[in-house]
Amino acid sequence: xxxxxxxxxxxxxxxxxxxxxxxxxxxxxxxxxxxxxxxxxxxxxxxxxxxxxxxxxxxxxxxxxxxxxxxxxxxxxxxxxxxxxxxxxxxxxxxxxxxxxxxxxxxxxxxxxxxxxxxxxxxxxxxxxxxxxxxxxxxxxxxxxxxxxxxxxxxxxxxxxxxxxxxxxxxxxxxxxxxxxxxxxxxxxxxxxxxxxxxxxxxxxxxxxxxxxxxxxxxxxxxxxxxxxxxxxxxxxxxxxxxxxxxxxxxxxxxxxxxxxxxxxxxxxxxxxxxxxxxxxxxxxxxxxxxxxxxxxxxxxxxxxxxxxxxxxxxxxxxxxxxxxxx
Amino acid sequence: xxxxxxxxxxxxxxxxxxxxxxxxxxxxxxxxxxxxxxxxxxxxxxxxxxxxxxxxxxxxxxxxxxxxxxxxxxxxxxxxxxxxxxxxxxxxxxxxxxxxxxxxxxxxxxxxxxxxxxxxxxxxxxxxxxxxxxxxxxxxxxxxxxxxxxxxxxxxxxxxxxxxxxxxxxxxxxxxxxxxxxxxxxxxxxxxxxxxxxxxxxxxxxxxxxxxxxxxxxxxxxxxxxxxxxxxxxxxxxxxxxxxxxxxxxxxxxxxxxxxxxxxxxxxxxxxxxxxxxxxxxxxxxxxxxxxxxxxxxxxxxxxxxxxxxxxxxxxxxxxxxxxxxx
Numbered sequence: 001x002x003x004x005x006x007x008x009x010x011x012x013x014x015x016x017x018x019x020x021x022x023x024x025x026x027x028x029x030x031x032x033x034x035x036x037x038x039x040x041x042x043x044x045x046x047x048x049x050x051x052x053x054x055x056x057x058x059x060x061x062x063x064x065x066x067x068x069x070x071x072x073x074x075x076x077x078x079x080x081x082x083x084x085x086x087x088x089x090x091x092x093x094x095x096x097x098x099x100x101x102x103x104x105x106x107x108x109x110x111x112x113x114x115x116x117x118x119x120x121x122x123x124x125x126x127x128x129x130x131x132x133x134x135x136x137x138x139x140x141x142x143x144x145x146x147x148x149x150x151x152x153x154x155x156x157x158x159x160x161x162x163x164x165x166x167x168x169x170x171x172x173x174x175x176x177x178x179x180x181x182x183x184x185x186x187x188x189x190x191x192x193x194x195x196x197x198x199x200x201x202x203x204x205x206x207x208x209x210x211x212x213x214x215x216x217x218x219x220x221x222x223x224x225x226x227x228x229x230x231x232x233x234x235x236x237x238x239x240x241x242x243x244x245x246x247x248x249x250x251x252x253x254x255x256x257x258x259x260x261x262x263x264x265x266x267x268x269x270x271x272x273x274x275x276x277x278x279x280x281x282x283x284x285x286x287x288x289x290x291x292x293x294x295x296x297x298x299x300x301x302x303x304x305x306x307x308x309x310x311x312x313x314x315x316x317x318x319x320x321x322x323x324x325x326x327x
Numbered sequence: 328x329x330x331x332x333x334x335x336x337x338x339x340x341x342x343x344x345x346x347x348x349x350x351x352x353x354x355x356x357x358x359x360x361x362x363x364x365x366x367x368x369x370x371x372x373x374x375x376x377x378x379x380x381x382x383x384x385x386x387x388x389x390x391x392x393x394x395x396x397x398x399x400x401x402x403x404x405x406x407x408x409x410x411x412x413x414x415x416x417x418x419x420x421x422x423x424x425x426x427x428x429x430x431x432x433x434x435x436x437x438x439x440x441x442x443x444x445x446x447x448x449x450x451x452x453x454x455x456x457x458x459x460x461x462x463x464x465x466x467x468x469x470x471x472x473x474x475x476x477x478x479x480x481x482x483x484x485x486x487x488x489x490x491x492x493x494x495x496x497x498x499x500x501x502x503x504x505x506x507x508x509x510x511x512x513x514x515x516x517x518x519x520x521x522x523x524x525x526x527x528x529x530x531x532x533x534x535x536x537x538x539x540x541x542x543x544x545x546x547x548x549x550x551x552x553x554x555x556x557x558x559x560x561x562x563x564x565x566x567x568x569x570x571x572x573x574x575x576x577x578x579x580x581x582x583x584x585x586x587x588x589x590x591x592x593x594x595x596x597x598x599x600x601x602x603x604x605x606x607x608x609x610x611x612x613x614x615x616x617x618x619x620x621x622x623x624x625x626x627x628x629x630x631x632x633x634x635x636x637x638x639x640x641x642x643x644x645x646x647x648x649x650x651x652x653x654x
Contacts, residue, residue: 029474031474031478031495032474032477032478032481034477034481035474035477082443083443086439086440086443089435089439090435090436090439090440108416108417109417109480110477110480112413112416112417112439113413113417113473113476113477113480114473114477115443116409116410116413116442116446116469116472116473116476117470117473117474117477119443119446119469120466120467120469120470120472120473121466121470123450123462123466123469124463124466124467124470126462126466127459127462127463127466130459132454132457132459132462135450135453135454135459135462136451136454139447139448139450139451139453139454140447140451142443142446142447142450143444143447143448143451145443145447146440146441146443146444146447147356147358147359147362147444149440149443150359150361150362150437150440150441150444151358151359153436153437153440154359154361168358
């Protein structure tokens with residue numbers, strides 16, 4: 001069965017092609033070719049480009065006929081790429097999507113600066129939409145993204161972080177851009193305010209579900225499919241919902257064990273195996289999946305006020321596929 | 328004698344006060360108080376705030392009566408602060424304006440993320456000016472700034488970098504924001520296009536002069552006045568015009584000496600003293616000062632088409648003071 005995301009990509013293949021062209025074209029710079037090298041390394045490394053696709057899909061949902069959606073979609077992908085470059089510097093990551101990270105190949109300096117460049121270019125592209133509403137939506141989203149990332153640093157290694165803390169983190173670092181991608185995609189069209197708001201909520205909820213599944217897959221995925229090692233978050237002592245839930249539900253003895261583990265300077269495979277057992281016993285991965293499904297349901301509900309159409313049906317399918325994805 | 332910059336600050340004291348209020352207010356965040364801590368540490372550390380002042384001055388020059396200039400000036404200061412936070416991460420700096428750097432106190436992670444936040448907030452403030460022209464000017468400037476910084480990494484430790492390479496670097500990393508601060512300050516007013524262009528050039532040229540003097544003072548200033556150690560650039564092997572000129576003009580023997588010095592893993596006071604002697608012999612500091620004065624002259628010439636006024640006279644004075652500053 002063809003997935004909804006593939007069908008959407010096919011339906012919008014011309015728009016996707018144009019967006020990719022905008023993405024490519026605005027990286028080239030005679031004076032500083034390294035920008036193109038670094039950005040292409042990341043952008044062409046096989047990311048799903050689901051955020052820019054959402055922008056195109058939403059514009060199509062409201063029957064948009066112009067060309068601004070492609071600038072907007074490219075801007076969204078640039079903002080996303082900028083945050084990934086900075087994330088990898090912050091996390092000292094060595095691998096992303098199965099490839100060496102830019103910071104590892106070109107040093108942190110370049111990753112920070114090329115991230116800054118992509119961010120600026122994103123705003124340059126937005127200016128081309130000639131819409132202050134969109135600049136507002138996306139500059140707000142960008143600020144919320146950094147705030148989410150800052151909150152995330154705050155709960156690092158904090159085993160007793162609350163589920164609410166975690167939700168705030170992911171709603172900042174992930175949901176905000178999904179939300180803005182959909183909202184802005186509607187804002188360049190003639191969509192009414194209630195419709196724009198519905199799309200904002202749809203984006204926010206699938207973004208939250210997307211991140212929950214990401215955090216879940218980190219404990220399940222295999223290296224080939226995820227492009228990163230299983231237990232990556234664990235080895236980085238990144239506190240995500242599976243950990244928070246497992247720790248909450250653990251016995252005093254298990255809590256002590258987890259705490260001691262997290263105090264070790266570095267974690268090994270045995271530590272991971274022990275922890276996977278606790279996750280299994282406490283049904284923490286199942287819990288995470290259930291939470292994700294609640295957000296998926298919310299995203300689908302948000303579309304209720306939108307008239308039925310092929311695109312709408314595929315958007316519902318896309319929300320379900322984000323929930324059921326295995327990579 | 329009261330300096331032009333003080334007179335301008337006095338004349339615009341109400342605007343400066345309002346700008347500072349905007350700067351302060353938009354840093355506060357209940358969820359992430361650390362943003363305010365870090366940004367305030369930097370912003371209140373005694374920077375001259377010459378860039379936002381320029382925006383206010385230019386708006387005043389064209390008799391602007393609204394409130395948008397203060398949002399714009401605050402946005403300019405945010406962009407500047409964002410680049411400083413990222414610079415200090417990149418250069419692994421430990422001291423700025425006489426204080427410990429944010430990266431040293433709060434770690435690189437926070438410096439990168441708070442820089443990103445300030446950058447986003449800058450765009451949020453710009454949206455308040457409701458001017459796409461300004462968003463264009465400033466998003467372009469931001470992209471040029473990162474390109475300048477990227478070029479700078481490229482000529483690191485490159486003793487045979489050309490004066491042109493160096494000029495491209497500083498016109499990116501410094502002149503672009505001075506230029507945009509003046510241009511955007513004119514763009515929110517009723518100024519004509521030729522006047523806006525004149526102000527763009529004025530800003531660009533004083534920015535270039537400003538950076539040349541900065542690079543010169545690094546070899547002259549004392550710790551108290553600059554807030555950083557003498558020879559800081561030298562110890563970081565940062566190739567600036569004094570080095571480029573000295574190396575160009577050196578004898579083969581001296582060239583060999585400089586090259587060997589730069590190959591040492593770290594430089595000490597004796598290395599600096601030896602190098603200062605070469606700078607003296609080759610009159611490289613005098614050369615740098617002369618170059619700066621050419622840019623100052625250009626900045627003043629750019630104002631020729633502007634009607635005479637008290638503000639214009641003070642802007643000429645400000646350009647001269649940037650050239651003659653000792654800190």
